Amino acid sequence: MRARRFLSTVLLVALGTALARAVRDLVALPDLVMIYVAVIMVAAAFFGRGPALVASALSVGAYDFVCVPPYYTLAIAESRHAVTFVMMFVVGLLVSELVARVRRHAEEAESATLRAHTEEMRSSLLSAVSHDLRTPLAVITGAATTLRDQGDKLDVAERAELLETVCEEAERLERLVRNLLDMTRLEAKGMKVKREWIPVEEIVGSALTRLERWLEGRAIVTRLPPDLPLLSVDPVLLEQVFVNLFENAAKHTPPGSAIDVTARRVDGAVEIVVADRGPGFPAGDELRIFEKFHRGRGTSAPGAGLGLAIVRGVIEAHGGTVTASNRTGGGAEMRVLLPIVGTPPGMPAAEEAGAPS
Amino acid sequence: MTSPGPLVLVVEDEPQMRRFLRASLTPHGFRVLEAKTAAEALTLAAAHVPELVLLDLGLPDADGLEVVRALREWSRTPVIVISARDREGDKVLALDAGADDYLTKPFGTGELMARIRVALRHAQAQASTSAPVPVLEVGPLRVDLTARTVTRDGKELRLTPIEYRLLVLLAKNAGKVLTHRQILLDVWGPPHAGQTHYVRVYMGELRKKIEDDPARPKLVVTEPGVGYRLRDPAVTG
Numbered sequence: 065m066r067a068r069r070f071l072s073t074v075l076l077v078a079l080g081t082a083l084a085r086a087v088r089d090l091v092a093l094p095d096l097v098m099i100y101v102a103v104i105m106v107a108a109a110f111f112g113r114g115p116a117l118v119a120s121a122l123s124v125g126a127y128d129f130v131c132v133p134p135y136y137t138l139a140i141a142e143s144r145h146a147v148t149f150v151m152m153f154v155v156g157l158l159v160s161e162l163v164a165r166v167r168r169h170a171e172e173a174e175s176a177t178l179r180a181h182t183e184e185m186r187s188s189l190l191s192a193v194s195h196d197l198r199t200p201l202a203v204i205t206g207a208a209t210t211l212r213d214q215g216d217k218l219d220v221a222e223r224a225e226l227l228e229t230v231c232e233e234a235e236r237l238e239r240l241v242r243n244l245l246d247m248t249r250l251e252a253k254g255m256k257v258k259r260e261w262i263p264v265e266e267i268v269g270s271a272l273t274r275l276e277r278w279l280e281g282r283a284i285v286t287r288l289p290p291d292l293p294l295l296s297v298d299p300v301l302l303e304q305v306f307v308n309l310f311e312n313a314a315k316h317t318p319p320g321s322a323i324d325v326t327a328r329r330v331d332g333a334v335e336i337v338v339a340d341r342g343p344g345f346p347a348g349d350e351l352r353i354f355e356k357f358h359r360g361r362g363t364s365a366p367g368a369g370l371g372l373a374i375v376r377g378v379i380e381a382h383g384g385t386v387t388a389s390n391r392t393g394g395g396a397e398m399r400v401l402l403p404i405v406g407t408p409p410g411m412p413a414a415e416e417a418g419a420p421s
Numbered sequence: 422m423t424s425p426g427p428l429v430l431v432v433e434d435e436p437q438m439r440r441f442l443r444a445s446l447t448p449h450g451f452r453v454l455e456a457k458t459a460a461e462a463l464t465l466a467a468a469h470v471p472e473l474v475l476l477d478l479g480l481p482d483a484d485g486l487e488v489v490r491a492l493r494e495w496s497r498t499p500v501i502v503i504s505a506r507d508r509e510g511d512k513v514l515a516l517d518a519g520a521d522d523y524l525t526k527p528f529g530t531g532e533l534m535a536r537i538r539v540a541l542r543h544a545q546a547q548a549s550t551s552a553p554v555p556v557l558e559v560g561p562l563r564v565d566l567t568a569r570t571v572t573r574d575g576k577e578l579r580l581t582p583i584e585y586r587l588l589v590l591l592a593k594n595a596g597k598v599l600t601h602r603q604i605l606l607d608v609w610g611p612p613h614a615g616q617t618h619y620v621r622v623y624m625g626e627l628r629k630k631i632e633d634d635p636a637r638p639k640l641v642v643t644e645p646g647v648g649y650r651l652r653d654p655a656v657t658g
Contacts, residue, residue: 231529238527245507261618263625269636270643286636294618300509300646325636409618412609 073107073115077122085130096131097148100124104156113164120156124149196240200233207233239311243370246304247356250377257301257381261294261409264327264334270299271306278314283322292327294408295334301378308371309338309398316396317342333384333403341395350388375400426450427541430471432462432488433503434481442475445530451537459483463491471498473540476520478504478511486515493519497547499540503528509646516600516647523598523647538656539596557592560640560654562631564592573631583608584627587620591641596653598644624649 080103084096100123108116128138132145140146207226215223265288272284295302313323317340327336345353354376356369372388375398379386384402391397429451431442443453454469456462459480466474474492478485489500499521504512512523521540524533557564561574571578571588580588586608590599601617609619628635642650 234527262621265625265636266621266643269628269638270645272637273639273642274645284634284637286634288636294622300507303643303645409616411622412613412619 069111069115070118073111073119074122076103076107077119077126079103080123081126081130084127088131093131093148096127097152100127100152101155104152105159108156108159108163112167113160116156116160116163120153120160123156124152127152193244197237200237200240203233204230204237240370243308243374246374247370247377250374250381257298259296259405260299261296262299262302263294264288264292264336267295267297267299267302268306268325268327268336270303271310274303274307275310275314279310279323281320282314285322285324287324287326289328292329292334293404295402296405296408297382297402298378301381305375305378305400306338308375309400312371312398313338313340313342313396316340330401333401336400336402337397338400339391339395339397341391341393344390344394344396345388350390353388354386426452427472428452428454428469429537430454430456430462430465430469430474432456432459432474432480432485433477434458434479435477438477438503442533445533449534457481459485459488462488466492466496466498470496472544473537474498474500475524475537476500476502476515478502478508478515486511486518489515489518489520497544499544501536501540512647513600513602516598517602521597535596535656539653542656543594543597557589557595559592559595559651562588562592562640564589578630580627580630583623584630587623587627588631591649591651595651596656598648598650600648604648620649 077100080099084099088096103123104116104119107119125138128140128145128149129136132140132148134141140149207230211218211223211226218226265286268286268288272279310323317323321341324339325336326339327334329335354372356373376386379400379402382402383405384400386401387399389397389399426449429446431439431446431453433439433442433455434457439455439457443455446453454465454471456465459482462474462476462480465471476485476488480488485502485504489502492498492500500515500519502512502515502520502523503526504515504523505526512525516523521543522536524536553566555565555567557566563572565571566589569585571580571585587604590604590607601620602614604620605614605616608623609616613619624641625635628638628641631640632638640652642652644650
């Protein structure tokens with residue numbers, strides 16, 4: 065890299081010299097100087113400080129050798145030429161110094177932005193996580209101590225309600241911890257994708273089973289064509305993706321409203337769409353919802369804003385993409401595109417339907 | 422309960438978890454024996470011959486998997502392993518080594534009791550010398566092993582031979598998890614033990630015939646990364 069920059073500089077000076085030689089007899093000496101100044105500036109701008117210094121030194125020599133009579137010797141006939149050489153070299157020094165300074169400033173600004181960004185991320189992580197961890201803990205502690213200290217003064221319904229709260233909040237805490245762990249693993253690049261051949265229906269079905277209680281009373285309309293190819297994906301990670309997508313849809317839509325799941329084969333990939341009839345996304349939120357700690361749709365819905373970031377992380381680890389859009393007729397639409405990797409393995413010979421033998 | 426209840430060996434190094442398990446088991450009539458390490462577990466198992474073992478896979482002195490293997494050398498006592506989520510690989514190893522079922526932390530008492538009931542029932546069925554039951558009934562499903570017919574809510578289902586074998590295996594193990602490997606060995610035989618996709622594809626076909634909505638299964642549920650379980654309403658309530 066470094067050697068190439070210096071080599072380019074030498075070539076650049078050679079090019080400038082060839083140009084100077086070509087026009088030597090047509091223009092005045094100061095114009096030839098300008099060619100070399102240009103060469104030095106280009107070297108400084110594109111290759112950095114060191115190459116600019118090299119360009120300055122080479123330019124002085126080449127200018128003397130090719131442009132200043134007597135030609136093709138480094139001897140100097142007139143002392144005013146010596147002044148030109150010195151000036152040329154000084155210009156080269158100044159330009160390279162200026163370039164170096166500009167670069168340094170740019171780098172400093174960039175690292176400052178990065179630092180500020182990291183700092184901001186860290187504090188938003190801390191505040192999101194501590195809030196989300198503390199709320200359920202506070203509720204559990206409150207309910208449990210009430211039951212322990214005043215349980216005998218409460219009637220059956222009140223006790224049942226407090227106990228239910230403890231269970232719900234513990235579940236919420238579990239989901240949060242699970243998401244935090246998944247996110248950490250994704251970011252540590254330690255997430256191994258264990259690919260296995262699996263029908264789309266099983267992935268969707270196992271996510272729906274896990275959320276059975278959560279989705280109770282909701283119509284889930286699945287349209288999965290029977291001729292979909294098997295997918296080579298990590299079954300556990302993909303189940304989590306759909307759990308997060310369904311949870312997200314359920315969280316942002318009124319209870320009882322339907323969720324649609326459709327899949328189809330597209331060119332070299334399988335597309336799976338999870339769509340709801342909720343409020344959809346505010347304009348411009350379609351990309352931001354996949355960012356960490358972004359709580360979507362301007363709601364106060366619970367969660368640390370990690371679910372969709374995990375979705376994106378897992379899908380990208382599989383070489384796929386996930387996009388969000390508003391649905392025609394209202395609602396949100398999450399589109400997962402998973403490339404078909406490899407050739408599905410063969411199946412044992414087909415059997416005839418009929419009485420079991 | 423009048424007679425002393427079944428003896429359960431709890432192998433768990435976390436004192437809070439032991440306390441929770443003891444508090445859940447005792448009111449249901451179980452007698453509880455506690456071990457904190459793998460070594461202690463094996464000593465207690467040999468000395469007291471428990472009727473069931475609840476085994477945490479993360480023990481301080483050895484992998485819980487070693488406990489399963491050591492126990493299986495001389496005992497058929499049902500073993501339910503307890504492990505954290507995202508350790509599917511460990512669960513599968515333990516199940517294939519002879520554990521009967523698993524619980525993922527955190528779990529509730531309802532789930533714990535359901536698993537224990539299923540494990541004890543299977544242990545009893547295996548130990549009994551009486552002739553095998555000719556008819557298996559699980560929820561709405563009824564499998565007549567003599568006539569080789571399957572009905573759901575009284576209506577006959579037409580299954581292919583493989584689908585039938587799958588369903589019989591699931592029904593015989595109702596309520597209990599079966600790993601992909603266990604299913605492959607039983608239905609397709611040892612040469613196909615690695616062809617996990619056979620199970621997945623044929624399970625899909627079976628679901629199309631027995632489930633109301635095969636994409637939202639209620640009878641045969643997937644245990645992600647582990648295998649399948651035919652739900653048994655008789656134990657989950």
